[in-house]
Amino acid sequence: MNKILIAGNWKMNKTVPESLELIHALKEKLRSPCAAEVVLIPPFTSLHSAAEDLRGSDIQLGAQNLSHLGSGAVTGEVSGTMLISAGCKYVLVGHSERRTLFHESDALIHQKLKTALSEGLHPIFCVGESGEERDAGKTKDIINNQLTVGLNGLTLMEMRKITIAYEPVWAIGTGKNAKPEQAQEIHEVIRSRLASLYDPELAQGTRIIYGGSVNPENSSSLLSQSDVDGALVGGASLDADSFYAIINAIK
């Protein structure tokens, strides 16, 4: 059984003082050891102060994006090495908002995964179908293709650092979460794809987390599915009480 991972993706929310306020509130609540690995994913501007504030706690830090290029003349981008030096362990790659708003292709996402791994980060690789793709019966093909292109050529050692996040696009920020059995069905598809691309042991040991309108009310039914190893939480991670309730849903 994989250790449950609960990650809070703050997206483009929270100034530095607001980030620290939320972190303080969460640290207060998470005083005693908890069963989940908790990861906070604030905006770039808050990472360094967040890392300073989280020193000595079990809470991990992640970034929302990274450049597919190394250091140098790449105005406006942030490299994996910079993220490591700011205190990050994790980085989101392939989030649907990056795919849609910034036209990130599967090929670019593959490059970002390679770069993140070579720079020492643990990628959280997001995959998911749109509402139209689901309605057209294409969900499994879309997911399998995103996995095949994204993970192309990664070694077993690299794969052990990857978490997959299944995030159906129609469920993100809509309040319309996937039903637990829908999530379970696609998590099984992902696991069996990993087994065929690598081997069953790797597939079993890879964390596959669900994201899309996770909240304190639906989290325990989603997390009780056998192939759901955690949650990637957006809106509900912006409030200490609701994020803490989701972390506690696995007890």
Ligand code: PGA
């Ligand atoms: P949501 O976002 O929980 O607000 O739906 C999830 C995500 O985008 O990671």
